[in-house]
Amino acid sequence: MNKEQLISGMAEKTGKTKTETKKIIESIFDELTSVLSEEKSFTITSFGNFSVVKRERRKGFNPSIEKFMMLPPKLKPRFKTSEILKEKINKNGRK
Amino acid sequence: MVENDDKMHIDDFAEKIAHENGITKIQAKEFITTLFDFIGEKLADNEPVKIYNFGSLSKKWMKKRKGINPKTQEKINIPAHYKILFKPYSKLSDIVNRKYRNLKPNVLDALLTLTGMTKVNPDFINAINNDTEKKSMWEKAKKRALIILAIILLVLLATLATLITIPVVMINENNKIVQYVNSINKIFGLDKITDRFKGEINEQEANEFFISAKTKLTDNRKIIGEYIVKDGDNIFNIAKEHWKNEYLWPDLYITNKEKIEDPDLIKKNDVLVIYEKLGDPKDFSKKQKDDIVYAYLGIYRIYKALGEAELQKGNKIKGEQRINDSKWTLYTAVRYDHNLLNKYEDAIYPEDREFVQQQIDKFGFIPAKKDK
Numbered sequence: 273m274n275k276e277q278l279i280s281g282m283a284e285k286t287g288k289t290k291t292e293t294k295k296i297i298e299s300i301f302d303e304l305t306s307v308l309s310e311e312k313s314f315t316i317t318s319f320g321n322f323s324v325v326k327r328e329r330r331k332g333f334n335p336s337i338e339k340f341m342m343l344p345p346k347l348k349p350r351f352k353t354s355e356i357l358k359e360k361i362n363k364n365g366r367k
Numbered sequence: 368m369v370e371n372d373d374k375m376h377i378d379d380f381a382e383k384i385a386h387e388n389g390i391t392k393i394q395a396k397e398f399i400t401t402l403f404d405f406i407g408e409k410l411a412d413n414e415p416v417k418i419y420n421f422g423s424l425s426k427k428w429m430k431k432r433k434g435i436n437p438k439t440q441e442k443i444n445i446p447a448h449y450k451i452l453f454k455p456y457s458k459l460s461d462i463v464n465r466k467y468r469n470l471k472p473n474v475l476d477a478l479l480t481l482t483g484m485t486k487v488n489p490d491f492i493n494a495i496n497n498d499t500e501k502k503s504m505w506e507k508a509k510k511r512a513l514i515i516l517a518i519i520l521l522v523l524l525a526t527l528a529t530l531i532t533i534p535v536v537m538i539n540e541n542n543k544i545v546q547y548v549n550s551i552n553k554i555f556g557l558d559k560i561t562d563r564f565k566g567e568i569n570e571q572e573a574n575e576f577f578i579s580a581k582t583k584l585t586d587n588r589k590i591i592g593e594y595i596v597k598d599g600d601n602i603f604n605i606a607k608e609h610w611k612n613e614y615l616w617p618d619l620y621i622t623n624k625e626k627i628e629d630p631d632l633i634k635k636n637d638v639l640v641i642y643e644k645l646g647d648p649k650d651f652s653k654k655q656k657d658d659i660v661y662a663y664l665g666i667y668r669i670y671k672a673l674g675e676a677e678l679q680k681g682n683k684i685k686g687e688q689r690i691n692d693s694k695w696t697l698y699t700a701v702r703y704d705h706n707l708l709n710k711y712e713d714a715i716y717p718e719d720r721e722f723v724q725q726q727i728d729k730f731g732f733i734p735a736k737k738d739k
Contacts, residue, residue, distance in 0.1 A: 344470035351453030
């Protein structure tokens with residue numbers, strides 16, 4: 273499912289117009305992005321937890337320039353499935 | 368890996384969305400819940416959800432595996448299950464990593480000076496690239512050699528067995544298997560070896576211990592910096608430099624365990640992560656006491672395992688020295704928790720327990736005051 277389908281599906285569910293729905297959905301994910309960029313986490317009880325983890329700087333080898341490099345630290349967005357969603361997706365066993 | 372504990376509450380989140388879209392907070396909250404429930408439904412139906420400029424979510428099958436509960440250290444079996452896999456798109460990653468955008472990977476020239484090369488030799492690069500390939504070939508060759516050796520040994524054993532079992536069978540038919548095994552063991556001196564290996568520390572168990580110790584020690588602690596190991600450094604001095612107390616070094620070791628195998632052997636240019644000081648030993652809280660004692664127990668284990676490994680290799684002096692170190696480590700730890708020997712009875716070998724008790728009887732407890 274892409275964003276277009278998500279918008280039309282949500283418009284159907286909430287009874288709002290597609291334009292309205294699109295605006296709200298976009299503002300939700302923009303807000304979520306800015307929450308993550310402030311290194312905060314956000315939990316939706318029935319869905320899961322979005323957070324960022326820090327990868328420390330490390331040594332690596334760049335094969336294209338044939339040099340050893342010290343790679344800078346990196347923040348990685350992460351998602352942890354909530355128990356409720358876990359139950360939901362595991363309800364029917366393996367498909 | 369550090370996880371940030373700052374949380375955004377759904378109410379605050381909904382308020383912002385409400386404000387931006389001219390709807391009420393309750394409506395916004397309801398919309399958010401419906402949205403994620405809808406995404407959840409789609410995911411449950413095996414349909415991946417792709418959100419432009421944010422990321423993709425999809426269902427992934429995880430095979431069953433073994434794990435440990437970091438709180439109780441119990442071994443648990445994790446059954447096979449589905450989980451949701453989140454892949455952030457590059458736009459999201461870029462925004463999140465805004466504050467690091469000026470940091471570029473640095474070329475490490477130190478390695479060139481170290482190896483004395485003016486530039487990296489192409490052969491050297493090829494060697495690195497082919498390393499994995501060569502390794503697997505080497506592994507295969509080793510396996511083949513081992514199989515051949517095993518066959519030869521089996522043939523030898525079989526001939527020996529026929530020689531030995533004949534008299535045994537004649538003496539007593541019922542006990543023949545036991546006697547047969549015993550006689551084989553005696554011939555090869557195996558009986559002594561099996562006795563000695565009863566003290567060996569299981570590697571997997573030790574690894575699990577270290578993971579739980581690290582979880583304990585890094586829980587809720589801030590990182591205050593990094594330290595690149597120089598020539599002549601040792602882990603005690605680094606602990607003293609940053610925490611003004613060299614006796615806290617086990618903490619430094621456990622929190623950097625994945626980079627250091629042997630506590631007495633840190634490598635130049637290793638980057639150690641320095642957490643904030645655990646606390647002042649004079650007024651440690653109960654949790655801090657537990658944590659430091661746990662770290663010391665880790666050192667006790669690693670010294671013991673390294674000692675056993677040396678003995679196994681046949682280095683008797685080195686091995687016994689290591690095992691001795693492990694006992695003294697325990698005695699050092701007792702000062703933080705006078706009840707340690709009883710509390711961690713299962714984790715300490717009886718002979719070491721006896722040794723530490725003797726030292727306590729002889730010298731008493733080292734006063735915690737001695738820590739600066």
